[in-house]
Amino acid sequence: MDKIVVFKVFYNPIEANIVKSRLIDAGIQCFLSDEHTITLNPLYTQALGGVKLHLFQRDAAMAGSILEETIPAIEESGEGDGEYVCPNCGSHHVGYVQATKKRFSILTMFVSILFMVTRLM
Incomplete structure (x- = not known):
């Protein structure tokens, strides 16, 4: 056993x-x-x-x-900036999901403040 x-x-x-x-x-x-x-x-x-x-x-x-074992997630290009590569198929069409991208803008800030002000009233 x-x-x-x-x-x-x-x-x-x-x-x-x-x-x-x-x-x-x-x-x-x-x-x-x-x-x-x-x-x-x-x-x-x-x-x-x-x-x-x-x-x-x-x-x-x-x-x-x-x-x-480590799975190589970034393949270095000639310029030094990394490009994401799928470890299963080698595809270069890989990116972060929508929630992790930077989405800050003046419009987002304005709408957030507008909703905060209307909520306080």
Whole structure:
């Protein structure tokens, strides 16, 4: 019977779930403990020792190598400014989603102030 070990400890349940999903996608069976308790009350993080990622001892070396891999997200062009490239297909038509783009303008500021003034009345 294979031994189950604590492979890694996280203080953020979201980060723990991202790593868990990456390992499951690679075919490594794993699970988290203390995740729900820390999600409900983050002050218990220190008392419980964080969210623990468990897996079989035989998969520990492979999991470590998978987590060390980095996916190149930016390909350097000749001018020195980066261009985003899809790691799966190599497409150069990749960009940030709408919410992360800078959308500040004078019109946005004016409309925001207008709504604030009408709300105060």
